[in-house]
Amino acid sequence: MEFKVNCGIWGAMFGVPFIVADNFLKLASGNQIKVLLYLLRCSGKMCSTEEISANTGVSAEETEEAVIFWQQANVLSPQTNISATPVKSIMPQQTEITPVQPVQQPVNSSAEPMPDHKTNLSGSEIASIMDNSQDIRELFKIAESILGALKNSQMNSMIWMYDHLGLKKEVIITLISYCASIEKINTAYMEKIASVWAENDINTINAAQDEIQRMTASKEYSAKIAKLFQMQSRPTTKQNEFIQQWKNADISLELIKLAYEKTMEQINKLNFNYINKILLSWQSSGFKTVQDVQAAESEYKKKKAGSKSEPDDTDIEKYNSVINKFLY
Secondary structure (H helix, E strand, O other), X not given: OOOOXXXXXXXXXXXXXXXXXHHOOOOOOHHHHXXXXXXXXXXXXXXXXXXXXHHHOOOHHHHHHHHHHHHHOOOOOOOXXXXXXXXXXXXXXXXXXXXXXXXXXXXXXXXOOOOOHXXXXXXXXXXXXXXHEHHHHHHHHHHHHHHOOOOHHHHHHHHHXXXXXXXXXXXXXXXXXXXXXXXXXXXXXXXXXXXXXXXXXXXXXXXXXXXXXXXXXXXXXXXXXXXXXOOOOOOOHHHHHHHHHHHHOOOOHHHHHHHHHHHHHHHOOOOHHHHHHHHHHHHHOOXXXXXHHHHHHHHHHHHHHOOOOOOOHHHHHHHHHHHHOOOO
């Protein structure tokens, strides 16, 4: 099927850079295209975020994110200042992408303090920060290759990690890559990890990679315990504390499974505190393996078998105390 433009409707026209049609029709979203077309149409006149939103059907937040997208593509000038107050519209730059020349000025420069990300930096503020920081530009570029087109909230979050937490660019990238690998890319989750890293001075690639290995091992161990206990949901925070104690104590999964089975025999329900008491009692008795526990039980039964009288309730209670040391 062939298509032909209806030239009869042509009147006043405006230009669209070749680079948009050649490089961005697949990459840009529909909303990003809408915002760019409106800006090009309004070239030379005053417009605002609300006006663009009203005329394109794109939300105010997505409008600012679209402007930043075209700034990063170098289709719009980095000095674009779209805000709630009417400002001058932006003319498109040259139609070829040219690299941004590094400006050796840190983001946390004392000349212009950075506000906390919770104040929700506007698109123009973020663009200004990008213009003054090569690290931030590179951070956004690499993050976009991992996460896709960045939202305003994501850029705010990364600036906060860099400036206020003091994490290095490469450490933030390592964090983002890890979160993407486990499909947890919401800003709250990444900020939580970033805060812990900053607090524990995890601020080199090697330290970050070591921490990721530790986190991965802990998650895998926790998943094995959940499967062992036939849990239908992920362990709670409190349950994970018990699990990490067992992992740090190097208690074997086989021994934990035996403690779980004895718990089910005694109270017929999953109880981490109960399991933990059994494991602690075995640990204090020097039992490190299932064979150690079974040997102790076998020895106890042999002694009782040599007795003429059947064990009474006191004997059974003593048995539980010696072998399991249940603390009721």
